[in-house]
Amino acid sequence: MNFASDNTSAAAPEIMQALAAANKGYAMPYGNDPAMDEVRTRIRKIFEAPEAAVYLVATGTAANALSLAILTDPWGAVFCHRNAHVEEDECGAPEFYTGGSKLVLVEGEHAKMTPETLRKSITSTGRSGVHNVQRGMVTITNASEHGTVYTAGETAALCDVAKGFGLPVHLDGARFANAVVASDAAPADLTWRAGVDVLSFGGTKNGCMGVEAVVIFDPARAWEFELRRKRGGHLFSKHRYLSVQMGAYLEDGLWLRLARQANAAAARLSAGILTVPGAELVHPTEANAVFASFPRAGHRRAIDGGAAYYLWPFDQPLEGPGDEKLSCRMVASWSTTEADVDGLLSLIRGRG
Known part of the structure; x- marks a missing residue:
């Protein structure tokens, strides 16, 4: 992930x-x-x-x-x-x-x-x-x-x-x-x-x-x-x-197929994040990057569970009140699978 x-x-x-x-x-x-x-x-x-x-x-x-x-x-x-x-x-x-x-x-x-x-x-x-x-x-x-x-x-x-x-x-x-x-x-x-x-x-x-x-x-x-x-x-x-x-x-058309896969994965991730209580998008998801904000507890679960992404901006501490929102950047690639997306979402929700 x-x-x-x-x-x-x-x-x-x-x-x-x-x-x-x-x-x-x-x-x-x-x-x-x-x-x-x-x-x-x-x-x-x-x-x-x-x-x-x-x-x-x-x-x-x-x-x-x-x-x-x-x-x-x-x-x-x-x-x-x-x-x-x-x-x-x-x-x-x-x-x-x-x-x-x-x-x-x-x-x-x-x-x-x-x-x-x-x-x-x-x-x-x-x-x-x-x-x-x-x-x-x-x-x-x-x-x-x-x-x-x-x-x-x-x-x-x-x-x-x-x-x-x-x-x-x-x-x-x-x-x-x-x-x-x-x-x-x-x-x-x-x-x-x-x-x-x-x-x-x-x-x-x-x-x-x-x-x-x-x-x-x-x-x-x-x-x-x-x-x-x-x-x-x-x-x-x-x-x-x-x-x-x-x-x-x-x-x-390989270049378009690969980009379509990445964009679709980002869209799936973006839609899933919006179902997390307290979550919102920082920027619209239009290509293959998702900028979102959700409670710190979800970030801790995801990162502790092995997910890799960046808190954005970088200087936000992972330690602190679990209900405080932190923003992040998540980027999907041509090889991102639905299982990758769903696994990340499960961790954020506390079901991983």
């Missing part, structure tokens, strides 16, 4: 089979392998973007930081939600790879920016000329860090604000598959048709061993990305092991 993160799950069998099959013979390095040609073709077809440039890296941090670096200058502001992954969980990598650009934090409930909050932040930036960072770019996280999802319309509304100021847009899609399944929208409608210029398209959190794609919808930016990827130490020599992961992930 591990709900600590979708990063804790194993790789999907289809991914491991692809890796084993690739581990024979020889293949050209640095992305010149035949499997990478197939990946480009599949991603272009999925996103209805025949001219898109496609590159692979091994981590989401690399995908995000390198993407931001091709979209803004070192003196530019990167507008993101206050709880965006680039702000909370990347150890200054965006600032490092961009050469010093500043993250400007935008407000909004449930980790989602609104056109109004974004416009306010952009408008108030760079008003004193050379004395300020300049307006640089916007980055959106979908699904968000609080498990919520931007619809195609919401994404387009944010992009419209950005474009009104002449700013490019990046989408952090570490859990993009979960967002696609949750919104039932076409990948193109959640990205370039809405105004997104560059997408970090995640695989690792959704069943891959370790691979992320960077999809650049304006190929004019591609060469700079190639240079930054190499200079930043993220060009894999034995690239075929990235290529075959992404290839298997995309084959026959």
Whole structure:
């Protein structure tokens, strides 16, 4: 019953089979392998973007930081939600790879920016000329860090604000598959048709061993990305092991099936928690993460019974009055079973 993160799950069998099959013979390095040609073709077809440039890296941090670096200058502001992954969980990598650009934090409930909050932040930036960072770019996280999802319309509304100021847009899609399944929208409608210029398209959190794609919808930016990827130490020599992961992930809609399983498990867990006396959701459950609050006694039973998840925020003590509420984050993965969910709920209720 591990709900600590979708990063804790194993790789999907289809991914491991692809890796084993690739581990024979020889293949050209640095992305010149035949499997990478197939990946480009599949991603272009999925996103209805025949001219898109496609590159692979091994981590989401690399995908995000390198993407931001091709979209803004070192003196530019990167507008993101206050709880965006680039702000909370990347150890200054965006600032490092961009050469010093500043993250400007935008407000909004449930980790989602609104056109109004974004416009306010952009408008108030760079008003004193050379004395300020300049307006640089916007980055959106979908699904968000609080498990919520931007619809195609919401994404387009944010992009419209950005474009009104002449700013490019990046989408952090570490859990993009979960967002696609949750919104039932076409990948193109959640990205370039809405105004997104560059997408970090995640695989690792959704069943891959370790691979992320960077999809650049304006190929004019591609060469700079190639240079930054190499200079930043993220060009894999034995690239075929990235290529075959992404290839298997995309084959026959596996990426959507895995995300659908994770989202369904989270929905089951969310519904079950709401039947616990005193429980409530802190954020809506729209993808594969559940943010909930319920009495401390339930948390103690669950954790003592072997369940793994995070109290959220982290600084809440597990010791104290049993009826006092503590909030938490629980994340379902592609491999979360109904038995896992039901077992956790039984512990919380005191029936484990």
